[in-house]
Amino acid sequence: MEALARLGAGWIRAVRHLGRALLLLLRILEGQSELLQRPRLLLEQLFSVGVLTVLIIAVSGLFVGMVLSLQGYYILSQFAAESALGVMVAASLLRELGPVVTALLFAGRAGSALTAEIGLMKATEQLSGLEMMAVDPVRRVLAPRFLAGFLAMPLLAALFSALGVLGGWFVGVGLLGVDDGTWWVQMQARIDWNEDLANGVIKSLVFGFVCTWIAVFQGYNSLPTSAGVSRATTRTVVHSSLAVLGLDFVLTALMFK
């Protein structure tokens, strides 16, 4: 009986948590209109959330493309289908690895930084200070960070995929001897604008929305102590990663049925 009560209490806590997150999201969306009058707030956050994440995304994209090309070559060469290597690398990156790995890296680099920054602002009473200056911290602090994360994710995913294709080309064409012309012509002919490219962009927009929402909510909802901020940062990475992987399955099932 006690276990049942504990289970019930856990569910109530989870639903309450989700309700708070939804209410915060509504306030953040409501605050977006103000960013039109203060574009500088958004630009600052685009730099901090997007530009500062470029290096890890670029390096990871390059290596993921190289590994993909290497593994793909060994499998495809068994069926004398090395000419399809470029298509395989590009499709894998655009449909799956680009959006998913970018989102996982984003959660680890930018998401955790967002949570820690907002959590520390709360712990050091900066958010309370803003409230007492009649400045809404949701509009000034959370809304620009949310929009910056949402906009940065597809751009970062595009960079990841582009560098992944170049890394794959370097290994496939440069090191393993796949024909250069075949690599690009096959890719051009077989990669579909809607099926591959647009679906990848939609995925990264959804992941950007969810990852940034989780990050700002965890920061805003964190306990104002060092342990509280640390736990919130961990939760951001764990929840975002699980949400990305779960949503990826759902989106893939809907897009490629």
Add this chain to the structure above:
Amino acid sequence: MRQGQEVSVAGSRPPGEPMLVKIRDLHFSRGDRKIFDGVDIDIPRGRVTAIMGPSGTGKTTLLKLIGGQLTPDRGTIEVDGLNVHTLGRRELYRLRMRMGMLFQSGALLTDLDVFENVAYPLREHTRLSESMLRKLVLLKLEAVGLRGARHLMPAELSGGMARRVALARAMALDPMMIMYDEPFTGQDPISMGVLVKLIRQLNDAARLTSILVSHDVEETCAIADLVYVISDGRVIEQGPPQQLLESGSDWTRQFMHGLPDGPVPFHYPAPNLARDLFRGAA
């Protein structure tokens, strides 16, 4: 008579004195712990009113309730005739523009320098030209003696300097009242002396109303016109500092003179020592 200027009859204050803040039957709890259990407080206009009491009695919570950051379980808080907790977000923010608050930590925005911290509320709420804004910020910083520190970042300031910058920021919009949350905690004697002098001077020069939350008896009594002592969720005693220093109440005497034992025991409630020591496990 304006709505916020009702006459107070409580304590030893002069009859007919206008009140800026009126707290009635305030109840507030955190979880199972009762913080306030039917508190009535009047804050007169133009005076420095101190709220004193031991740590953990809810002094900071009281300021957050007055500022509308927390909502009471029961009771009302009126500021300048407005019931804080029935106001919509927009009206509350308009009221807050007329309230300044000095947080214990200073609460300065860490990515802005001293000048920009003080300029922040002006940039948010006014459309002043850059040259007018600069003049105003420099005047506010001059008032707290930190005009020369305007290019420093918050991380480069001492605790006392950070609070003075926060005080300049709290005054930026020329509020009608300022709330000070433990302004003297952790200050060296010089910073403490500076802050004590500043609070009194600014209150009188800018015709402010000041609410000072503190447990530093000597410094607070030196500048307060009126003191409320709170403990266990209730107002224990109120009156001018001298009256409380000479109070016949055991509790007030223990607090005001810092006696180690009295109605507030030295020991936290615990079972008998011998039984506790020889019982074995903790």
